[in-house]
Amino acid sequence: MTDQQTVVEATEPSPRRSRMTPGVLIEAVTHGSPAVITMLAIFSALVVGGVLIVVTDPVVLRAWQSLGYAPGTALSDTWQSVATAYSALFEGSIFSPSTVAHAFHGGSIAAIFYPLSLTVFEATPLILTGLSVAIAFRAGLFNIGATGQFIGGAIVAAWLGFGVSLPLGIHVIVCVVGAAVGGAVIGWIIGELKARTGAHEVIVTIMLNYVMIYLLFYLLSTPRALQQPHQFNQIAPPIAANANLPHVGGPPPQAGAGFLVAIAAAAAVAWLLSRSTIGFQFRTVGANPSAARSAGMNVERAWVLVMAVAGALAGLAAATVILSGGSPPPPLADSTYGTYGFDGITVALLGRAKPWGVVLAGLLFGALNAGGTQVAATTPVPTDIVQVLEGLIVLFVAAPPLIRAVYRLRRAAGTGMEAIAKGWNG
Amino acid sequence: MTAITNAVRLPQANIRRYLAAGTFFLLGLIDIALFGLTAHSGDAIFALSLSGSGIQVPSIHVPAAPACFVLGAISIGAGVLRATSELSRLGRRLVIAVALLCFLLALLCWADAGNTIGPVNLVDVLQGTVTAAIPLVLGALSGVMCERSGVINIAIEGQLITGAFAAAAVASVVGVLWFGLIAGSLTGGLVGALLAVFAIKYRVDQIILGVVINLLAIGMTTYLYDRVMAPYTDTWNKGNFFTNLKIPVLGDIPIIGPIFFDSNVFLYLTYLLIIVVQIGLFRTRWGLRVRAVGEHPTAADTVGIKVLWNRYRNVILGGMVAGIGGAFLTVGNVGQFSTGMSSGFGYIGLAAMIFGRWKPLGAVAAALLFGFSRQLGDVLGLLQVPVPSEILSMAPYLATIIAVAGLVGKVRAPAADGKPYVKA
Numbered sequence A: 001m002t003d004q005q006t007v008v009e010a011t012e013p014s015p016r017r018s019r020m021t022p023g024v025l026i027e028a029v030t031h032g033s034p035a036v037i038t039m040l041a042i043f044s045a046l047v048v049g050g051v052l053i054v055v056t057d058p059v060v061l062r063a064w065q066s067l068g069y070a071p072g073t074a075l076s077d078t079w080q081s082v083a084t085a086y087s088a089l090f091e092g093s094i095f096s097p098s099t100v101a102h103a104f105h106g107g108s109i110a111a112i113f114y115p116l117s118l119t120v121f122e123a124t125p126l127i128l129t130g131l132s133v134a135i136a137f138r139a140g141l142f143n144i145g146a147t148g149q150f151i152g153g154a155i156v157a158a159w160l161g162f163g164v165s166l167p168l169g170i171h172v173i174v175c176v177v178g179a180a181v182g183g184a185v186i187g188w189i190i191g192e193l194k195a196r197t198g199a200h201e202v203i204v205t206i207m208l209n210y211v212m213i214y215l216l217f218y219l220l221s222t223p224r225a226l227q228q229p230h231q232f233n234q235i236a237p238p239i240a241a242n243a244n245l246p247h248v249g250g251p252p253p254q255a256g257a258g259f260l261v262a263i264a265a266a267a268a269v270a271w272l273l274s275r276s277t278i279g280f281q282f283r284t285v286g287a288n289p290s291a292a293r294s295a296g297m298n299v300e301r302a303w304v305l306v307m308a309v310a311g312a313l314a315g316l317a318a319a320t321v322i323l324s325g326g327s328p329p330p331p332l333a334d335s336t337y338g339t340y341g342f343d344g345i346t347v348a349l350l351g352r353a354k355p356w357g358v359v360l361a362g363l364l365f366g367a368l369n370a371g372g373t374q375v376a377a378t379t380p381v382p383t384d385i386v387q388v389l390e391g392l393i394v395l396f397v398a399a400p401p402l403i404r405a406v407y408r409l410r411r412a413a414g415t416g417m418e419a420i421a422k423g424w425n426g
Numbered sequence B: 001m002t003a004i005t006n007a008v009r010l011p012q013a014n015i016r017r018y019l020a021a022g023t024f025f026l027l028g029l030i031d032i033a034l035f036g037l038t039a040h041s042g043d044a045i046f047a048l049s050l051s052g053s054g055i056q057v058p059s060i061h062v063p064a065a066p067a068c069f070v071l072g073a074i075s076i077g078a079g080v081l082r083a084t085s086e087l088s089r090l091g092r093r094l095v096i097a098v099a100l101l102c103f104l105l106a107l108l109c110w111a112d113a114g115n116t117i118g119p120v121n122l123v124d125v126l127q128g129t130v131t132a133a134i135p136l137v138l139g140a141l142s143g144v145m146c147e148r149s150g151v152i153n154i155a156i157e158g159q160l161i162t163g164a165f166a167a168a169a170v171a172s173v174v175g176v177l178w179f180g181l182i183a184g185s186l187t188g189g190l191v192g193a194l195l196a197v198f199a200i201k202y203r204v205d206q207i208i209l210g211v212v213i214n215l216l217a218i219g220m221t222t223y224l225y226d227r228v229m230a231p232y233t234d235t236w237n238k239g240n241f242f243t244n245l246k247i248p249v250l251g252d253i254p255i256i257g258p259i260f261f262d263s264n265v266f267l268y269l270t271y272l273l274i275i276v277v278q279i280g281l282f283r284t285r286w287g288l289r290v291r292a293v294g295e296h297p298t299a300a301d302t303v304g305i306k307v308l309w310n311r312y313r314n315v316i317l318g319g320m321v322a323g324i325g326g327a328f329l330t331v332g333n334v335g336q337f338s339t340g341m342s343s344g345f346g347y348i349g350l351a352a353m354i355f356g357r358w359k360p361l362g363a364v365a366a367a368l369l370f371g372f373s374r375q376l377g378d379v380l381g382l383l384q385v386p387v388p389s390e391i392l393s394m395a396p397y398l399a400t401i402i403a404v405a406g407l408v409g410k411v412r413a414p415a416a417d418g419k420p421y422v423k424a
Helices: A002-011 A022-031 A034-055 A058-065 A071-093 A097-104 A108-138 A147-165 A170-197 A201-220 A256-273 A277-287 A289-294 A299-323 A340-350 A353-377 A385-398 A400-406 B001-008 B010-036 B064-084 B087-112 B121-149 B155-173 B177-201 B204-230 B256-261 B267-281 B285-295 B298-302 B308-335 B345-355 B360-382 B390-403
Strands: B043-047 B061-062
Touching: A034 A058, A034 A071, A034 A400, A058 A071, A071 A108, A071 A353, A097 A108, A097 B155, A108 A147, A108 A256, A108 A277, A108 A299, A108 A340, A108 A353, A147 A170, A147 A201, A147 A299, A147 A340, A170 A201, A170 A299, A201 B345, A201 B390, A256 A277, A256 A299, A256 A353, A256 B087, A277 A289, A277 A299, A289 A299, A289 B204, A299 A340, A340 A353, A340 A385, A340 B043, A340 B064, A340 B204, A353 A385, A353 B087, A385 A400, A385 B204, B010 B064, B010 B087, B043 B064, B043 B087, B043 B121, B064 B087, B087 B360, B121 B155, B121 B177, B121 B267, B121 B285, B121 B308, B121 B345, B121 B360, B155 B177, B155 B204, B155 B308, B155 B345, B177 B204, B177 B308, B204 B267, B267 B285, B267 B308, B285 B298, B298 B308, B308 B345, B345 B360
Parallel strands: none
Antiparallel strands: B043 B061
């Protein structure tokens, strides 16, 4: 889709675009380049989220009821309500001034970086599921099935993690590779169904998500499969110490090898898409399957391959969660899959299906998730505000004409997501 | 591309025939070998009336093992028929229904024979099926209304959850349940309007849009629940719900009465909506226009049908129907709202719509089948049958995959479904 967009923009006369002058920058702002649109979308989401925080705050509402007597109180309470929530969001995810002050008085210097490490930790699986959705997008497929592929990877990773005993170093590699294979198998099934029968991947992936969730429940409640012995809950045995991804110092969770896996995966996807033959085929199939077929490409094979790769990426996301190496290590449970799969969709959309865009988007959403915990801990605003913000950001990003209309930007061309609009039959 | 896939598909008619026949054959073998041979000796007993209802119908006693053998034989017969003769479309569907029914009955006989809990109450199971199907049917009808006009509606889940939230909140605050129902419907319509504006005006990819709206709706309702509803349950989430309203004469008919005519207003409203949408779509000028807009908008536009207006109207009306389904979850069923209570019903409704080939009655049949599989899971769980309930819960989803993969006939969406219309 982004390629089509590039094509559209390239064919339009915009002579000043090629040179990096102040004029180019101004034009980018007044006409709304993708980056500007994204910034405005984030800003708009924060504004709408702020309104939501205010209108659900009983203190503020009471202050507004007595607006006539104390208008100052109403305004300051309103400001207070939003400011405390958003500053908690910032302090929980980026940096908290109090830790610096503390460090000057003999406190730990590492504590300054603790919020950032939480952000990176939260971002790791999001980047990987985001890449999973993004690479499928580039081949014209919408992978709603990252949840199912995540579970496929999680089952394999967990089983290899507690079921086998291997030496240090090798064990963790086996588990990570196993998770990728587990996810790839699920993705491959989806690709095969699409390629052989023409079944729409969206329907297949939605349904397969539920199938995988129930499969996980079944395995976790069967003692001979994944259930921990002498357990009534749906929980697997803990992962062996050798199988955990190493992490660097500090109190866990800390930025660890999982994040390196995510960055390496992003680099690999970037290389695959822009430098390899198969990546070129993916992009061509995504831009125009008929043209790809006419050019002699095997469209069906590209679908199967891209879904297998997407599945492997979602499986890797599971590995970074299951093998994250907390203390005690979190075992696989019936809620481990969380919302990583669906968050991957939002991350991929925000990152405009470009590998490094996905990394940035993953970091942003990781920061929001990390900050959300702090918001809930220190203010009366529940952590779910983060989910609302994420939804709003992506809704606005997906509709550039809306942002253009709201902020009076000129020219409506090169919009984002409608390029791949197609029906169930397509 | 369509032409090519069609060319590839042609020999698949034969593959499909043998695949279907093989499946029926396999089901028959399972009926005989797995259920018939391992069934406990003795009768399977099925109760046919609820305790305390007016006219008591005697229970049915069936010898379990022979019954399984007979049912298996019928299923194998269906397989042979499918493989050897060229059946009409209706015939093919009948054969599928027969094989499926035989399998379910054999399963029930096997599970019921010699159990210590007591007879399985079929009326109870079917009543539960109908109740479980209500949100699925309304969700699927919402999908049918949107997609027949050419707008893909994956946002059913979001329409259900916001409808459920608004219904519980308004019913609690105002104190009138009907206001809750109306509020649920209007909120569902509002989500529909959001979908319509972004899909029709801003031409955002409708599948992506639906997913994003669902995430937003779930996030928004969870936030509002935690911030407003949960701390003030007495004001916002009282948990009142509609009581049963037995229809005078029809409700007293044995077996059928308690299943179809002894429920609350939501079931009757659902009947009404099914009839309205079915007749509306296929027998009225409105329906003809909607279908024209969904199949070939350019042609529709040429003869003066307002394409965009038709789409806006249908998407919003569909949202209102799903909103009623959402209201059912709270004021029609359990009363109180809880976070994430739509728990995938919207996606099952979507599956039911596809399974039912974008037709109201087909969607209803699929929703009933999905509702039944849920009930069956509960029953088998109670009977402590060694079939894991998780595997049964998978059934609707696996069935949908099989359906879209074309193994039981080809499903095809309205031609312009999901394509934004731009006036030439």
